[in-house]
Amino acid sequence: MIDDGGHVFAGDVYTEIEVMKMVMELRVTENGCVHYVKRPGAVLEGGSIVAHLDLDDPSRVQQAQSFKGTLPQPQAPPTHGEKLHQIFQSTRAELENILAGYTLPDPYFKPKLQTSIERLMKCLRDPSLPLLELQDLVAMISGRIPPQVEKAIKKQLQSYSSNITSVLSQFPSQQVKISNSFSHTPVISPLYSVSSPVNR
Known part of the structure; x- marks a missing residue:
């Protein structure tokens, strides 16, 4: 050796x-x-x-050097989808938490609040918001409501979707009707919670 x-x-x-x-x-x-x-003869441990x-x-080997730049800002992993109604639900939850008293200290609070409000208003101005919300709900309760009811709701949503860019287009909240014997069940109540604000 x-x-x-x-x-x-x-x-x-x-x-x-x-x-x-x-x-x-x-x-x-x-x-x-x-x-x-x-x-010689020494006992070695892992990593010795x-x-x-x-x-x-020395130029044959790349030398380690201290990092002189700046690290990127850490970003929280996404907690919601990128579809319009998912952004709306997440933003609404943020604002509800702010109203409940969960706020960031200054100077972070005001920019965060302003961004959330602007994002919420942008979602509310989009005519596809109620359509996406109801489509999502119908997909979740599919198979738990009468087929004729599901078919009728999808027909109204399809009609609204095809004319959504028209100035005269209105969300068919009045047409999303279900018989009184079925309308107050827990399965259907989410449909009314979405369509009622649009109706008002």
Whole structure:
């Protein structure tokens, strides 16, 4: 084996270690002089440094350098989808939390509040908001309401969707009607909670 301070060439074996009665050779990857950290016969632990290598040509190895730049701002993982009604629901929840007293300290509160209000108003001005909300609800209760009722609701939503860009187009909240014997069940109540605000 190579003595302490001895010179080695790339690929040379500079020492051996014994693991479970097996001998493993340690080789260098560049030319240089070996300086041992562990004495011969020492017991090694995982991650132990055995020796250092003083390179003949330090430019052959990329040196680690301290980072001088700025790290990107951490961003919270998304907690909602990117569809309009999902953004609306998330924004409404944010504003409800603010009204309940859960606020950020200044100077973060006012910009956050202003952004949330602007995002909420943008969602409310979009005529596709009630359509997306009802489509989402109908998909969730599909199979739990009479087929003829589901078909009638989807027909009204399809008609509104095809004319949504028209100035005269109005959301068919009046047409989303269900018989009194079925209208107050927990399955149907979410449909009224969405269509009623539009109707008013």
